[in-house]
Each structure stands twice: as C-alpha cells, then as structure tokens.
Amino acid sequence: MSTLVAVLAYGLADGAILALAALGFVLIYKATAVINFAQGEFLLVGAYMFYTAFVVMGLPLAVAVVVGVVVATIIGILVERLILRPMVGESPISIIMVTIGLSSLLRALVQMFYGTSPKPMPKLLPTGSVNLLGATVPINRLLVILVAAVVLTAFTVFFRRSKHGIAMRAVADDQQAAMTMGISVRRIFAMAWALAGVSALIAGVLLADISAVDQNLAAFGLLVFPVVILGGLDSVPGTIVGGVIIGLLKQATGTYFDPGLATVIPYVVLVLILLVKPYGLFGETRIERV
Known part of the structure; x- marks a missing residue:
C-alpha cells in the first residue's frame, strides 16, 4: 500500500x-493550427527566466514571478509576430520545421548564456515530508x-467566463x-x-523546484506529445486526463518494472x-471529403 x-x-x-x-501546446494548436515542437524549450526558457529574476537579480519571490510572467508573455508574442505570422499560408510541414528550428535556437541561447551545468536555486516549496497511509x-x-490544479482551474474559468476566453474558443x-463577429483573429x-508561454513558465518553475534548473527540463517537455495525442490535440480537458495518465504510467513503470522502460512507455x-484512436480520448473527430 505504501508503495x-x-x-x-x-x-x-x-x-x-x-x-x-x-x-500551452493545445492552446496554440486550437487557435492557430500550429504544432509547436518548441514547447519543451518553452519550459526551459521559462525556468531560466525565473532563475535570472529570482537568483541572479535577487528580486523578491512575488516580483520574480511577475517578471517571469511578463517575459514569458513577451516571448510568446514575439514568436507569433516575428516567426509564425510571416508563415501564414505556408504548408504545414514548413511551419513544423520552423518550430523545430525555434526549439534548437532557444536551447542554444540558454546554453550560450547559462552553460550546460545545473544552476542552484533556493527551493520555493517546503522540502519536508508527510506520512500518508504508511x-x-x-x-x-x-x-x-x-x-x-489551481492554475488549471483558473485557465478553465478564463476560457469559459471571460470575454477573451470566449473569443479564443x-x-x-x-x-x-469569428472574424465576421468582429473578433481580431491575429490578436487571438x-x-x-x-x-x-505563461503556462510553460509555471510548469518549468515547478519542475525546476522539485528537480533542478538544467537542460533536462526540455527533455521532460517532450512528454507533452504523448499527453496531447492521448488526450486529443484540440481538447483542453484532454490535456489534464492525458497528463495524469502519462504521469502515473511513467511512475508506475519505473517503480514496478524498470526505470529505463519508464522513459520509453509514454x-x-x-x-x-495513433494506431487505435488517432484523435485521442477527447479530440474532435474530423472527417474530410477528398
């Protein structure tokens, strides 16, 4: 039971x-139909931006969080404006290659400014332990x-209740x-x-706090693809279900079988x-006439 x-x-x-x-991956795909292969690097950049504000600049925790959110927002907007917007109308494979190139660029920039060794950062969350059922x-x-859970709930409320969230849907x-109703698609x-960028920042900071601020954050971000394929590329609830299933399956495989197999099982x-249910558990089935 304890195990x-x-x-x-x-x-x-x-x-x-x-x-x-x-x-973040699903938001981009739903709004722009772009498959973002740089999502793992967004986690990496988000964690290092927070590290810069909190450790290097010595800002208070609350201010460092605000700085991280602002920088993540700016990076997301710049990527859309300067890299993706000029690609409107191009073939999907061209846009995919651009996001792959973006992932390499972001990783190289992090390595250039911070190196490849792990960076020490004070723990944000308590490091003690509790006893649960042994x-x-x-x-x-x-x-x-x-x-x-709080962040995902806040995003859900934003999508369902706010004016901008409804516009995104x-x-x-x-x-x-949406354009005929006066919604600015480019702004969305x-x-x-x-x-x-903001969701990746939060994920990156949480992951860095329980592990380390290093290059492995981007590798963890690659698990986003099994999550979104399992839950459905265009389903926000599917990301939650997919994340829980992949997280539990990976941990259970590493505990009861082999840690090496745990990296492969997702x-x-x-x-x-993809073979059995290509649209995922909650994805919208699209039937196109050819």
Missing part, C-alpha cells in the same frame, strides 16, 4: 506539470499538484465566423502564444493511440 501511495503522489505531480505544459511523501510533490471553432493568435502509448 502505491508513493507512486500516486509522484505520478500525479509529474502529470500535473505535464498537463500545464500540454495546455508512505513517506514529499510535501513539495503534494503542493505541486495543488498549484497545478470562437476562433478555435471557426476563424471566419498572439494571446494563444502568450498564454502558452511513446509506446503515443504509437498505440
């Missing part, structure tokens, strides 16, 4: 971070789940109809990239879902 409780705690924490990272569970893992459903595109799930 199961530990697997659930660690798996849910990883799944919560993956859901946050995948949320299992010793780190408090920071439980708080990661709580913080991610309208653009995701039908861009032409920029907002989608900005929110993707991509096995990705292949199986």
Whole structure:
C-alpha cells in the first residue's frame, strides 16, 4: 500500500506539470493550427527566466514571478509576430520545421548564456515530508499538484467566463465566423502564444523546484506529445486526463518494472493511440471529403 501511495503522489505531480505544459501546446494548436515542437524549450526558457529574476537579480519571490510572467508573455508574442505570422499560408510541414528550428535556437541561447551545468536555486516549496497511509511523501510533490490544479482551474474559468476566453474558443471553432463577429483573429493568435508561454513558465518553475534548473527540463517537455495525442490535440480537458495518465504510467513503470522502460512507455502509448484512436480520448473527430 505504501508503495502505491508513493507512486500516486509522484505520478500525479509529474502529470500535473505535464498537463500545464500540454495546455500551452493545445492552446496554440486550437487557435492557430500550429504544432509547436518548441514547447519543451518553452519550459526551459521559462525556468531560466525565473532563475535570472529570482537568483541572479535577487528580486523578491512575488516580483520574480511577475517578471517571469511578463517575459514569458513577451516571448510568446514575439514568436507569433516575428516567426509564425510571416508563415501564414505556408504548408504545414514548413511551419513544423520552423518550430523545430525555434526549439534548437532557444536551447542554444540558454546554453550560450547559462552553460550546460545545473544552476542552484533556493527551493520555493517546503522540502519536508508527510506520512500518508504508511508512505513517506514529499510535501513539495503534494503542493505541486495543488498549484497545478489551481492554475488549471483558473485557465478553465478564463476560457469559459471571460470575454477573451470566449473569443479564443470562437476562433478555435471557426476563424471566419469569428472574424465576421468582429473578433481580431491575429490578436487571438498572439494571446494563444502568450498564454502558452505563461503556462510553460509555471510548469518549468515547478519542475525546476522539485528537480533542478538544467537542460533536462526540455527533455521532460517532450512528454507533452504523448499527453496531447492521448488526450486529443484540440481538447483542453484532454490535456489534464492525458497528463495524469502519462504521469502515473511513467511512475508506475519505473517503480514496478524498470526505470529505463519508464522513459520509453509514454511513446509506446503515443504509437498505440495513433494506431487505435488517432484523435485521442477527447479530440474532435474530423472527417474530410477528398
């Protein structure tokens, strides 16, 4: 029982971070139909931006968070305006190659300014542990789940209740109809990239706090792809379900079987879902006449 409780705690924490990272991916895809292969690097950049504000510049925690959010927003808008907007009308494969190039560029910039060695950062969350049903569970893992749940709830409320959130959903459903209603599609595109940057920042900071500020953050971000394929490329609830499933499956595989297999099993799930249910668990099935 104690092992199961530990697997659930660690798996849910990883799944919560993956859901946050995948949320940005889905936002971009729903609003702009762009598959962003640089989402993992968004986590990396977000974590290092917060590290710069909090550790290098010595700003208070609250101010460092605000600085990180502002920088993440600006990066998202600049990427959309300067890199993706000129690609409107180009073939999907060309846009995919651009995002792959963007991921390499962001990783190279981080390595150029910060090097490749891990950076020490004071822990933001408590480092103690609690006893749950006989299992010793780190408090920071439980708080990661709580913080991610609050953030995901806030995003959900934003999409369902706010004017801009409703506009984003309208653009995701039908861009032409949204334009006829006076919605600025270009502004929504920029907002989608900005929110993707913010969600990646939060995910990156949480992941860095329970692991380390290093290049492995981008590798963890690659797990976004199994998450969004499992949940559905265009489904926000699917990112939460997909993140939880992948997080738990990865942790359970590493605990009960082999840690090496745990790094592979998410991509096995990705292949199986593409073969059996290519639109994911909650994705919208699209039937096109050819």
